[in-house]
Amino acid sequence: ILHARWAGLVKSHGIAVLAVLGNIVTTWSWFGTNMLGVGLHSYGFSNELFYMIVSVSSVSLLFAVVGALLPRFARNWGGSHPTALGA
Numbered sequence: 499i500l501h502a503r504w505a506g507l508v509k510s511h512g513i514a515v516l517a518v519l520g521n522i523v524t525t526w527s528w529f530g531t532n533m534l535g536v537g538l539h540s541y542g543f544s545n546e547l548f549y550m551i552v553s554v555s556s557v558s559l560l561f562a563v564v565g566a567l568l569p570r571f572a573r574n575w576g577g578s579h580p581t582a583l584g585a
Contacts, residue, residue: 511569518562522555 499516502508508516529551532541 511565515562515565518558518565522558522562525551525554525558 499508499513499520502516503513529547533543533548533551
């Protein structure tokens with residue numbers, strides 16, 4: 499996220515969208531590692547945990563897609579470009 503901002507690839511709204519995508523990566527890194535079933539960090543597979551991770555990832559992905567498309571629709575509606583934290 500920081501490198502994308504420093505390189506000028508994203509502005510404040512893009513940082514918010516990338517942060518939501520970062521939540522997906524963090525969720526799979528923390529909880530998905532335990533579901534692999536092999537290795538030192540494995541605690542065994544759990545169906546409930548799997549469905550929870552997929553649900554959280556799906557909702558986060560939906561938020562990221564809506565957030566990425568929101569500026570385009572705001573311009574079409576005659577609104578201003580929404581920014582994160584009013585910046």
